[in-house]
Amino acid sequence: MKLAPIEMARRVALDIPDGSYVNLGIGLPTLVADVVPADREIVYHSENGILGMGPAPEPGTGDPALINAGKQPVTLLPGGAYMNHTDAFVMMRGGHIDITVLGAFQVSERGDLANWATDEATMPPAVGGAMDLAVGARRVLVMTSHTTKDGRPKLLPACTYPLTAAGVVDRIYTDLAVLDVTDSGFLVRELVPGVSADELQDRTAAELTFAPDLVALTPV
Amino acid sequence: MKLAPIEMARRVALDIPDGSYVNLGIGLPTLVADVVPADREIVYHSENGILGMGPAPEPGTGDPALINAGKQPVTLLPGGAYMNHTDAFVMMRGGHIDITVLGAFQVSERGDLANWATDEATMPPAVGGAMDLAVGARRVLVMTSHTTKDGRPKLLPACTYPLTAAGVVDRIYTDLAVLDVTDSGFLVRELVPGVSADELQDRTAAELTFAPDLVALTPV
């Protein structure tokens, strides 16, 4: 048993406090905005110059110029603002974003993040705003499947892919567990029911510690 | 015979082409705005975040917050814009101001400018935006009396006061002459009638060259 993407998103959403300024990375993390509890007022930031981003417009409506970092149509909430790219990155790199949720190829037990390049050389490299976000957000959450599609571990003693940034990841939400990056490596906080500690360790290249108050990661 | 301040300002104004972006330093240079030929459209910049500054308002009218770098009340012309201090200095330091007219304590024959500090230590030092303007404006014009009040030369082989910036001055307008800073030092272009070349040299510490096509600097 493992969590579906929307279940992972719901778990991440629980950790986003009311009033947070949040940047969601492209892909899986964008699901989070759809499932944040309705009583929380969250200000979403997009690197292309939007603060206070709202959901996708009704089909056939909306402003074609108003897209998010993943180039999908979005809206602006009351209280939202537009800014130029440079100022959008002042917010990111300058420590003004409370939380970013990012995808990952690999995360090391020291919190190193690799999420922009693999070791294949057939596609041109692309980086976007990932490095600025990773170094600048106050809290870096990673949302990823626990292993790659072909079952290789993504949580490692050290990343083998080129780094996005070193020592920046605070917490990881996988389809199997929630893990904190601590001074002594990965600390498992929550674990999906039906997966044993040994099974999780088997799917993880780095050595895991399990919290004394380990909680069941039950889909909500 | 020497030029009055308003006559100096009229001479400087002739060298400000239609369509220029101009920053006038505090003091004597501010006179220039009053005497630019009426058929020229000049955009005046002020370091505190004004582009398209207009003349002082009628007494008793005007916006108390709308002041120039010298803290005097001004107005905004149609087409003018407000910006924050950082962006105002992007314009100055970034080479976007076509012409600045500055006062000077001393100018060297290499175009070094000293206009912010003397060697007296009884008053606290103050620098303002002079250094950013001096390094950043495309053309730096100096407007100053030829000598100090007590008759000491201001145009020197080398400045003795702390520099504002080295090698930046293009042209100097004094109450006696107009001089260009060239690779071989001061070149006198225009000279007030009634002052001989020898007399001008006497009042100048650096060695002067006189242009073959020297022109009479007649008050207008």
Added chain:
Amino acid sequence: MIDKRVPTLAEAVAGVKDGSTVLIGGFGNSGVPVELVHALLELGAGDLTIVTNNAGSGETDIAALIRERRVSRIVCSYPRSAGSVWFEKFWRAGEIELELVPQGTLSERMRAAGAGLGGFFTPAGADSPLADGKEVRVIDGRRHVFEKPLPADVALIKADRADRWGNIVYHSAARNFGPVMATAAALTVVQVREFVELGALDPEAIVTPGIFVDRVVEVSA
């Protein structure tokens, strides 16, 4: 729900500690957050480092902070003015430390702090004694001096209108240092003439987005 509005000036400056670095907006008398500075005076915090363009004039706001011996250090570009009597008196007596910074560098150092940069090279001041003791590097044939970010504990700013998210617009040349100071402080406090409803400010024209603002307080003119 996000609501950065506070009802009183005292609450606006609550928690500012002795030894803080405080950015104070304004250029001459334009855009100075006079009421916030008076609230800071009332609060009693001392041993402050004040970062501001001018060193106060007359008997109010920054001059009053200096007179009441709350300021141990001032970082500014132009401390001298017609009425900067208190600053000059304490400066001559060696009781206040002055760090003189070219105005563009002052603003850019705060921007670097707000933008998460480690510093920058500028040609401004590189030929002057203000570069003494600093790293100087010739870049593209021109001398540049390395300048460090200037972060702060608190920023006190005057603006025109704010909504409950802390979005801010300013009034004419009173804008000056407000936007950059808002980015550079851990606690940014803005006094405004008027609160407006969320959504009332044009999203194309918001100058300081609420992300940079912690508290807003209304001060009637």
Added chain:
Amino acid sequence: MIDKRVPTLAEAVAGVKDGSTVLIGGFGNSGVPVELVHALLELGAGDLTIVTNNAGSGETDIAALIRERRVSRIVCSYPRSAGSVWFEKFWRAGEIELELVPQGTLSERMRAAGAGLGGFFTPAGADSPLADGKEVRVIDGRRHVFEKPLPADVALIKADRADRWGNIVYHSAARNFGPVMATAAALTVVQVREFVELGALDPEAIVTPGIFVDRVVEVSA
């Protein structure tokens, strides 16, 4: 009199030379100055260095410039997209050089050029291979990489309205790289939906003041 309005797209891009560095605004399909890029294509200038966030998509604008072999080098943060076929083809063939720059650094390097700075230290990328060959310095315990200004010969920008002084306002998220690119180029050209009278734009809300703009051209939607 100042009048930066030009009547045709051809006049808007006139004089752009072979070998130029050209900044092109836009993020994805938002804010791309499509008509100006097509005018540049028509003009025929080649051996261009293009600085832009994405490397074009489909068959129009930047993709067309690449397809027609006008681009020898591209500086961008995210060249890969669903339709970046022409870029990928030339990149694989080694016929186009790619300089990959983190997006915030790309924007900041243009700002440094426009702001007259000699460069800056940023933590972004300092732990990555993108810092290889660059100066790395530990500042306040964190690795930073030194990045240089990125000035250009020309900037092509899309905006919403302009007056004859070249004052510019943008439309929603199409603003993106426009304001910073306008500051960094020797020749800044802006296509707008509409010309307005001088004085019609709110001075509190002008995003790119005319001082950064050389030519404006109207392109009806």
